[in-house]
Amino acid sequence: xxxxxxxxxxxxxxxxxxxxxxxxxxxxxxxxxxxxxxxxxxxxxxxxxxxxxxxxxxxxxxxxxxxxxxxxxxxxxxxxxxxxxxxxxxxxxxxxxxxxxxxxxxxxxxxxxxxxxxxxxxxxxxxxxxxxxxxxxxxxxxxxxxxxxxxxxxxxxxxxxxxxxxxxxxxxxxxxxxxxxxxxxxxxxxxxxxxxxxxxxxxxxxxxxxxxxxxxxxxxxxxxxxxxxxxxxxxxxxxxxxxxxxxxxxxxxxxxxxxxxxxxxxxxxxxxxxxxxxxxxxxxxxxxxxxx
Amino acid sequence: xxxxxxxxxxxxxxxxxxxxxxxxxxxxxxxxxxxxxxxxxxxxxxxxxxxxxxxxxxxxxxxxxxxxxxxxxxxxxxxxxxxxxxxxxxxxxxxxxxxxxxxxxxxxxxxxxxxxxxxxxxxxxxxxxxxxxxxxxxxxxxxxxxxxxxxxxxxxxxxxxxxxxxxxxxxxxxxxxxxxxxxxxxxxxxxxxxxxxxxxxxxxxxxxxxxxxxxxxxxxxxxxxxxxxxxxxxxxxxxxxxxxxxxxxxxxxxxxxxxxxxxxxxxxxxxxxxxxxxxxxxxxxxxxxxxxxxxxxxxxxxxxxxxxxxxxxxxxxxxxxxxxxxxxxxxxxxxxxxxxxxxxxxxxxxxxxxxxxxxxxxxxxxxxxxxxxxxxxxxxxxxx
Amino acid sequence: xxxxxxxxxxxxxxxxxxxxxxxxxxxxxxxxxxxxxxxxxxxxxxxxxxxxxxxxxxxxxxxxxxxxxxxxxxxxxxxxxxxxxxxxxxxxxxxxxxxxxxxxxxxxxxxxxxxxxxxxxxxxxxxxxxxxxxxxxxxxxxxxxxxxxxxxxxxxxxxxxxxxxxxxxxxxxxxxxxxxxxxxxxxxxxxxxxxxxxxxxxxxxxxxxxxxxxxxxxxxxxxxxxxxxxxxxxxxxxxxxxxxxxxxxxxxxxxxxxxxxxx
Numbered sequence: 001x002x003x004x005x006x007x008x009x010x011x012x013x014x015x016x017x018x019x020x021x022x023x024x025x026x027x028x029x030x031x032x033x034x035x036x037x038x039x040x041x042x043x044x045x046x047x048x049x050x051x052x053x054x055x056x057x058x059x060x061x062x063x064x065x066x067x068x069x070x071x072x073x074x075x076x077x078x079x080x081x082x083x084x085x086x087x088x089x090x091x092x093x094x095x096x097x098x099x100x101x102x103x104x105x106x107x108x109x110x111x112x113x114x115x116x117x118x119x120x121x122x123x124x125x126x127x128x129x130x131x132x133x134x135x136x137x138x139x140x141x142x143x144x145x146x147x148x149x150x151x152x153x154x155x156x157x158x159x160x161x162x163x164x165x166x167x168x169x170x171x172x173x174x175x176x177x178x179x180x181x182x183x184x185x186x187x188x189x190x191x192x193x194x195x196x197x198x199x200x201x202x203x204x205x206x207x208x209x210x211x212x213x214x215x216x217x218x219x220x221x222x223x224x225x226x227x228x229x230x231x232x233x234x235x236x237x238x239x240x241x242x243x244x245x246x247x248x249x250x251x252x253x254x255x256x257x258x259x260x261x262x263x264x265x266x267x268x269x270x271x272x273x274x275x276x277x278x279x280x281x282x283x284x285x286x287x288x289x290x291x292x
Numbered sequence: 293x294x295x296x297x298x299x300x301x302x303x304x305x306x307x308x309x310x311x312x313x314x315x316x317x318x319x320x321x322x323x324x325x326x327x328x329x330x331x332x333x334x335x336x337x338x339x340x341x342x343x344x345x346x347x348x349x350x351x352x353x354x355x356x357x358x359x360x361x362x363x364x365x366x367x368x369x370x371x372x373x374x375x376x377x378x379x380x381x382x383x384x385x386x387x388x389x390x391x392x393x394x395x396x397x398x399x400x401x402x403x404x405x406x407x408x409x410x411x412x413x414x415x416x417x418x419x420x421x422x423x424x425x426x427x428x429x430x431x432x433x434x435x436x437x438x439x440x441x442x443x444x445x446x447x448x449x450x451x452x453x454x455x456x457x458x459x460x461x462x463x464x465x466x467x468x469x470x471x472x473x474x475x476x477x478x479x480x481x482x483x484x485x486x487x488x489x490x491x492x493x494x495x496x497x498x499x500x501x502x503x504x505x506x507x508x509x510x511x512x513x514x515x516x517x518x519x520x521x522x523x524x525x526x527x528x529x530x531x532x533x534x535x536x537x538x539x540x541x542x543x544x545x546x547x548x549x550x551x552x553x554x555x556x557x558x559x560x561x562x563x564x565x566x567x568x569x570x571x572x573x574x575x576x577x578x579x580x581x582x583x584x585x586x587x588x589x590x591x592x593x594x595x596x597x598x599x600x601x602x603x604x605x606x607x608x609x610x611x612x613x614x615x616x617x618x619x620x621x622x623x624x625x626x627x628x629x630x631x632x633x634x635x636x637x638x639x640x641x642x643x644x645x646x647x648x649x650x651x652x653x654x655x656x657x658x659x660x661x662x663x664x665x666x667x668x669x670x671x672x673x674x675x676x
Numbered sequence: 677x678x679x680x681x682x683x684x685x686x687x688x689x690x691x692x693x694x695x696x697x698x699x700x701x702x703x704x705x706x707x708x709x710x711x712x713x714x715x716x717x718x719x720x721x722x723x724x725x726x727x728x729x730x731x732x733x734x735x736x737x738x739x740x741x742x743x744x745x746x747x748x749x750x751x752x753x754x755x756x757x758x759x760x761x762x763x764x765x766x767x768x769x770x771x772x773x774x775x776x777x778x779x780x781x782x783x784x785x786x787x788x789x790x791x792x793x794x795x796x797x798x799x800x801x802x803x804x805x806x807x808x809x810x811x812x813x814x815x816x817x818x819x820x821x822x823x824x825x826x827x828x829x830x831x832x833x834x835x836x837x838x839x840x841x842x843x844x845x846x847x848x849x850x851x852x853x854x855x856x857x858x859x860x861x862x863x864x865x866x867x868x869x870x871x872x873x874x875x876x877x878x879x880x881x882x883x884x885x886x887x888x889x890x891x892x893x894x895x896x897x898x899x900x901x902x903x904x905x906x907x908x909x910x911x912x913x914x915x916x917x918x919x920x921x922x923x924x925x926x927x928x929x930x931x932x933x934x935x936x937x938x939x
Contacts, residue, residue, distance in 0.1 A: 010512030029535075061535065121406065124413040125434035128427075135656035136649040137609040139526075140629055143617070144641045147633045148455055186769040189737050193763040195756050196786045204782065208773045223522040230524050234617050242527070250530035250618050258530050266523045273522045287773035288814035418695075 022065050029061040030054040063256045072260040084240060087264045093241040094229045095268055097157050101164020102225040106218060108165065109172025116173070117180040117206070118198075130173055138166060142231045160232035160241075167228035168221035175217025179210025211287065215280030222272045230265060242268070295358045301407040302352035305400040309345050309352075312393035312400075320389040336386045340378050347371045348400045355404070361411050368408035369433070375401040376440045380447065388450020398444050405437050457639040465639040466646060472628070473647050480625040481651055483540035484612040488547025493604055495548065496555025497597070503556070504563050505581070517557040525550050529615040538619050546615040551604040558600035562593025595670050598663040605655045609648065682749055684838055684870045685711040685734055689743035692729060702895035703729045704740070709889065709898060711872065713837070716864055718873045718881035719889045720927060726896020727874045727889075731842050734872065735763050747838070759787060761838035762831025766846055768823035770815040770830075777802070777811035780830045787834060801829040804863060821852040825859075832867070839871045845880070857883055858912055865908065878931075882906075882924045883915055890930035900930035 034054045038045060045053065055064040063071075072087065079086040112130075116123050142163045149159040183205050191201045233243025242265045249258035317323035321335035337344070351371030355364050379398055383390060412430050417423055439459045445451070446458040453461070466473065503509040529546050536542035566589050574584045616626025625644055632640040690707040693700045704726045711717050719727035732738040733745055736752040747755035755761065762783075770779045777798050784794045802808050805825040815823055824844055831839060845853045857880060864871055875881050881888050882904065890900040904923060906914060914920055 007511055007515055010508050010510075011515055014509070014512035014516060121410040121413045124427075124430045125409050126431075128431035129435060132653060135606055135652045137606065137613055137652050139610045140613045140625070140645055140648050143630050143633045144638065144645070147636075148638065151454060151636075184769070186765050186767060187771070190763065190765065190769055191786075192737060193735055193756060193761070194783045194786045195759060200786050204785070205771070208771065211773075219522070223524075227524045227526055230527060231614055231617075234614070242524075246527055246530050247618070250533065253534065255531065255534060258527075262524075262527045262531075265527050269523045270519060273519075288775060288816075289772075290814075290816045 019065055022062075023055070026060065026062045026064045027051055027054045030057055033057070033061065059253050059255055061255065063259050067256050068259040068263060071256045072263050075260060076264070087245075087260065090241055090245050090261070091264050091268050094226070094233065094243065094265070097160035097232070097241075098164055098222070098226045098229040098268075098272070100157060101161035101166075101228060102168050102222050104161065105165040105168030105221060105225060106172050109169040109217075109221070110176055110214075112169070112173045113176030113180060116177050118202075127177070130170065134170055134174070138170075139163075139228070139231050141166070142228070143234070146232060160229050163232040164225040164228040168225040171217040171220040171224065172214070175213045175220075176210055179213025180206045182213065183209045208287065211283060212280070212289075215276065215283065218280070219273050219276050222276050223269055226265070226269050226272060296356055297358055298356050299407055299410075301403040301410070302355045305352045305403040305407075306349055308396045308400040308403070309348050312396040313345060315391070315393045315396075317391055318393045318397075319383075319386055319391055321386060323391065336382045336389075337378075340382055344375050344378050344397060347375050348397065348404065351404055352400075355407055355411075361415055365408050365411045365415075368404050368411065372401050372404035372408060373436075373440075375404075376444065380440070380444050383444070383447050387447050390448035390450075394448050395445075398441065398448070402437055402441060405433060405440075409433050454636045454638050457642060461639050462642040462646060465643040469640065469643060473643065475623050476625045476628050476644065477647060477651065479540060479621075479623045480543070480612050480616065481609070481655075484543035484615075484624075485547060485608045485655075487540075488544035488612065489551055489604060489608040491544070492548035492551030492608070493555045493601060496552040496600070497559050499552075500556050500559035500563065501585075503560055504585075510560060513556065514560055517553045517560070520553045521557060525553075526611060526614050529611075530618045532615065533618045538621055540624075543612045543615045543620075543624075547608045547611045550607045550611040554603045554607065555597070555600040558596045558603075559593060562596025563589050565596060566592035594667045595663075598659065598667060601659050602656060602663070605659050606652060609652050609655065613648065682713075683710045683746070684713050684715075684748060685709065685872065686746045687730075687733075687743065688745075690730075690733065690740050690745055691742035692726075692733060692738060693741050704733070705895035705897045707743070707896075707898055709901075711870060711887075713870055714868055715887060716871045716873065716885050717887045717889060718875055718885040719891060720875055720878065720881045721891035721899075721931065722893055723876070724893040724896070725891040726893070727891050728842055729896060730891075731840050731872060731874050735761060735840050759783075759834055760836055761840050762834065762836045764824075764828055764831050764839070764841040764844045766843045768815065768820075768827040770823060770826060772815055775812050775814055776807065776818070776826050779815070779826060780833050783830060783834050789834075797833050797835075801833045802826075804832060804866070805829045806859065819852075820848050821856055824848065824856065828860075828863075832863075832869075837869055839869050841871065841873045843874050843876065846876070853877075853880070854912060860884065861910055878924050878927050879915055882920060882927060883910060883912075888923075888927055890927060892931070892933075899933060900926075902926050902930065 031050075031054055034050065034057065038050070038053075054060070055067070057063075060067070075085060075087040079088075081088045081092075083089060112126075116127055116130075145163055145166075146159045149155070149162070187205055187209075188201070191205055196204070229241070230243040230246070233241040234247055242261050245261035245264075246258055249255065249261060312318075317326055318337050318341060319335055321333055322337070325331070325333040325335050348371065351367055354367050375397065379394070379401070383394070409430055412426060412433075415426060417426065442456075443458045443460060446456055457465075499513070503513045526546070528549055529542075532542040532545040532549075536545050563585075570588055570592075571584070574588055579587070613626035613629070616624045617630050620627040625648055628644050629641050632638075632644070687707050687709045690704055690709075691702070692704040693702050707726075707730060719730060721727050729738060733740050734747060734752060736756040745752050748758075748760050750758070750760070770776075771782065774782065780798045780801060781794050784797060789797070798811070799808075802811060805828055807822065807825055807829060810818060810822065810826075815826070818826065828841075828844070845856050848856070860871075861884060873881075873884060875884075886904050888902040888904065889898055890902065891897065892899040902923065905919060906923070
């Protein structure tokens with residue numbers, strides 16, 4: 001845990017620095033508007049009072065951290081979770097399609113990877129497209145998927161989950177192809193000397209060897225999956241979800257709402273990545289991995 | 293039986309053809325004509341139906357005879373694509389009337405195409421140029437068949453235009469809207485993406501060098517950077533639109549934020565990548581911080597830096613397009629996608645997506661080419 | 677070697693040419709060799725002489741391009757399918773996600789032995805290589821020498837009569853290597869297996885073998901075969917005896933002679 005303590009002090013001090021800078025910028029960015037207000041009201045507040053006012057605007061250019069924190073706290077803990085303004089409710093809406101899409105995407109990615117590793121034709125013909133498709137801004141397809149599926153009557157969870165699936169299967173496919181091919185020649189030769197069948201080589205060597213790769217790519221995939229779900233909420237003006245909160249905030253210039261939705265999205269993302277990472281560590285430990 | 297080498301694709305293709313013959317009519321007009329021989333009903337594949345079935349069966353049979361692989365692949369390639377072309381061109385004017393034999397024949401032709409790819413995959417030519425050509429041809433055939441099946445199914449089954457337009461319609465739309473697409477590319481890519489990409493990557497790089505000089509900063513920034521790269525940063529888009537207005541500046545700001553952290557994290561990791569022995573060697577020369585950085589550590593970090601540049605090329609495009617969903621002037625790729633979706637002009641959306649895909653690939657390709665030139669010594673480049 | 681028991685390995689006019697980007701490379705040329713039951717045969721030579729390739733041909737990990745090879749009277753492929761030999765690689769090649777006992781169990785699982793049989797054999801073979809008590813450890817918890825012993829146990833577990841060892845101790849330091857050489861000889865005496873052993877250490881080859889096959893490169897071929905006159909019982913200090921040194925000198929001469937054919 002030494003390395004953890006090594007990091008703790010620098011990380012907290014940098015985060016503290018960010019908060020201080022945030023306040024400074026909040027004052028600077030909100031000052032012009034406040035000055036306008038004051039001139040119109042014919043007020044000449046003292047410096048301290050002026051700064052206090054810049055940090056308490058209802059629709060500030062940059063809300064102060066405490067404003068975001070209060071908004072986040074109110075919308076998370078003080079509202080009933082069934083309320084459409086509750087962040088817990090909105091986060092859940094986004095999270096459910098993220099998880100559904102992530103599960104499908106991971107399964108699909110694994111299946112495709114197994115196909116690519118075992119069928120030479122797929123490897124030579126499909127793999128280049130998988131790699132090329134990584135360079136394409138896939139998120140641009142999101143609005144079309146939503147609208148087209150809505151046109152044939154599919155709405156709600158499924159279209160968003162499809163975008164998440166689409167975003168999360170690429171990293172898993174690429175990672176699993178790498179993982180299933182990661183056994184050394186020596187290990188493959190060893191299986192050959194035992195006259196092991198292809199399925200024995202697959203289950204006893206390739207699958208266990210690919211597990212670390214699977215979890216690494218799942219961490220990327222789950223983050224991508226969340227982004228997919230959020231962007232999936234943008235086009236048709238979805239009524240609920242973190243993306244919908246962002247869009248509503250942008251429409252009504254509710255900057256504090258946008259920021260607290262962002263905080264909620266970030267917390268969900270961090271939790272998801274952490275859960276996948278922890279699952280990875282548990283599996284690794286169970287498979288006799290050397291403690292780091 | 294030594295001259296025979298059965299393959300499941302060829303056998304299945306023949307079986308499908310036999311079923312297609314047994315089922316009879318390829319399309320509804322043909323079925324109507326058969327039901328009422330006296331009426332003069334025009335129907336597709338008047339003269340080509342036998343030709344198509346014949347081509348598939350002959351090619352399937354030829355592919356099972358022991359002939360040189362190149363010849364086999366050639367026969368399969370020609371026949372499969374000829375049949376596909378006859379199928380697609382024949383359905384023109386009769387969209388949406390296809391019956392089961394149409395799809396059976398399409399599947400049979402696709403199986404021949406697959407067999408062709410399988411034969412080509414099995415080739416192990418000695419010449420390097422032939423190997424490179426195969427590396428292009430095999431995925432190209434695969435991609436072509438995705439387009440063929442897409443085209444044939446959308447037209448044959450008459451899938452509504454707003455659900456999925458056939459590729460030919462998308463192609464026509466691209467050709468017909470070049471000025472609009474050009475203006476969108478200028479707005480989104482030449483203004484927002486490139487500016488944001490350069491500034492964001494540059495800022496990430498400089499911050500990484502700073503962090504490298506101050507170990508305290510490095511220890512703190514690395515975990516933060518790693519965590520931030522998992523966050524949905526794209527969510528800052530509405531804030532940037534509020535701050536910097538509807539024009540490209542707000543999109544560039546999103547791109548800057550999105551590209552900053554990958555560059556920071558990768559450069560910091562890259563600067564730690566040079567070996568202890570090499571660094572000790574520089575120490576024995578009494579080399580200072582900057583000479584060591586330039587002569588040893590930056591070259592060693594180059595693969596990491598290019599990795600970040602490649603990741604960023606995709607992120608930059610995504611950032612700019614998605615940020616446009618939150619508000620733009622009436623030009624830009626994201627704007628076009630979201631408005632044309634609203635108007636149900638799905639072919640225009642596909643055209644824009646095709647352009648975005650092309651732009652993304654070109655952007656990535658350029659970065660990859662520069663990488664090959666700069667890090668020619670790295671095993672991943674040497675190995676091809 | 678005895679003339680009565682059938683040959684365990686018989687190679688005749690064996691050749692293997694690799695096609696590389698720089699043209700064909702003759703890894704093995706015209707190799708004639710017969711190995712009888714219970715022999716300990718070492719293959720020694722400079723790198724590129726084809727000693728590892730020969731071992732891999734015996735193991736059916738490479739296919740010869742000319743000549744014939746038989747193992748236990750069958751083709752190499754049939755022998756592999758019958759699991760006729762255990763193979764020990766240069767590195768321990770243990771699966772990092774399996775404990776030592778589960779690593780030893782790997783070939784037994786693949787061959788479909790019953791659980792009870794597996795447990796019994798794991799215990800027996802780990803005893804044989806003095807690794808009892810380490811069953812539940814993971815490979816990284818063991819020293820390099822212990823890892824290599826575990827991989828020998830894995831090769832012994834399914835009771836093949838033939839043991840193929842490809843520089844098994846090459847990566848270990850000399851002190852550990854001496855110790856393992858001594859243990860290997862004891863193991864050989866106890867189990868009466870036939871061992872083919874690739875090495876590039878002259879003392880190791882002389883100390884272990886009943887016969888030493890000297891090989892030379894370009895093309896890879898057998899340049900000399902030396903019959904050891906040392907007794908079967910060999911304490912470590914046999915390496916200081918004049919008899920040992922004389923054999924070592926013959927091997928060295930053989931290696932040098934093989935080299936002078938060059939260019």
